[in-house]
Amino acid sequence: MAFDADRLSALAAAHGPVVRVVVAGVRGSTPREAGAAMAVWAEGFEGTIGGGALELEAIRLARAGLRAPRVLHRALGPELGQCCGGAVTLVLEAVDADLLERARGEVVARPVEAGAGEMPLEIRRMLAEARAQGVEAPTRLVEGWLAEPVARPRRNIWIWGAGHVGRALVAVLSPLPGLAITWVDTGADRFPDTPPEGVSVVPAADPALLAAHAPVEAEHLVLTYSHALDLALCDALLRRGFGRCGLIGSATKWARFRRRLSGMGHADAQISRIDCPIGDPSLGKHPQAIAVGVATCILAHGLGSGARQDARQGKIA
Structure with a gap:
């Protein structure tokens, strides 16, 4: 699910503070693929990252309030009792003006982990290829930076x-x-x-x-x-x-x-x-x-x- 700034803006206007949850990486068998996302607010949500214990935990944490983006690494079997057996990395971040402002090109890239340095070379290459070739970039978490394709009707x-x-x-x-x-x-x-x-x-x-x-x-x-x-x-x-x-x-x-x-x-x-x-x-x-x-x-x-x-x-x- 690509980053849809217009939809996120509409949800925030209708429901107040919104937290976005995105599957930033997967390993092995998982309920959803990298790039799957959901928006969560006080009394509702839209989208899904895959049902069960993982999604319930993400919703609970999103509603607890965020001062800064949060990155979660979860082994679905040992930690959550899910039978998929794989591992998932989630990024939770509040939808604010700064985040929406970044979604102006083909890719929205931003630091999501404390201590992240300058934009990694791999992310820079993704941005350059998306601009030059018009191809949809994959969702990727690299050295504390998260990059996602921006929603465009294809x-x-x-x-x-x-x-x-x-x-x-x-x-x-x-x-x-x-x-x-x-x-x-x-x-x-x-x-x-x-x-x-x-x-x-x-x-x-x-x-x-x-x-x-x-x-x-x-x-x-x-x-x-x-x-x-x-x-x-x-x-x-x-x-x-x-x-x-x-x-x-x-x-x-x-x-x-x-x-x-x-x-x-x-x-x-x-x-x-x-x-x-x-x-x-x-x-x-x-x-x-x-x-x-x-x-x-x-x-x-x-x-x-x-x-x-x-x-x-x-x-x-």
Whole structure:
């Protein structure tokens, strides 16, 4: 979980003093990976570092108050009775103006241990590579300095339709890090009264016209209430260009769409970049089951060079 200064600021404004807990290092089998984080305040928390005794201890210490960052090293089995058997290093630090001010670039780096000297060379290299190459740096604790990637949306997901499946998709995808979600339908009354945090809701009388303004690398999920609107969106997105695109529907619907899109002048190779159906049909047709299948695919395609190749080929399901 990257360092999200905007979200931390919002939590502090809503709840008062907030302490951030981040997994700064792991060894062996552990509940979460390095970079997992949570925010803790007097009467609540958000996120998780892995349930059980470790998280309970972290919450207790966070609520006890911090004058300075605190680094904890815990062997999960011997010290906490957890069966994972690995070891975890946690950093607890109060969210204050100085910490938020540091999160302006690609990486937020700061000393978290008493007596830490100048920024280590390894951290300096991470900062330089992140700036030069735009790659997300790993979370790393080096010589008393903690470095983390700053939260930036890495993928644009456009969801066309706010019906049952659209709502299920937004509910499943919106908590995931690194996704910028734009949610489109034909009117404001189509959306829930309170959309999830961070989702951009866009009412558009003619969504197909809006498609021309979507980023060309965006990933689209087309699932409106109207087959005619679905077809118009597929046509518009093929003309605009996209990273990936998926269309809800049956094999029969897709066969008809292929013929119609071909008649609109689109080449078979381009039409084949649209995936239909979306998700995992073996999971069933329940909206949440479709959403789980689509989310699984989106997460899988976010990993490694093979995923980038699939993205260029337009596979979303």
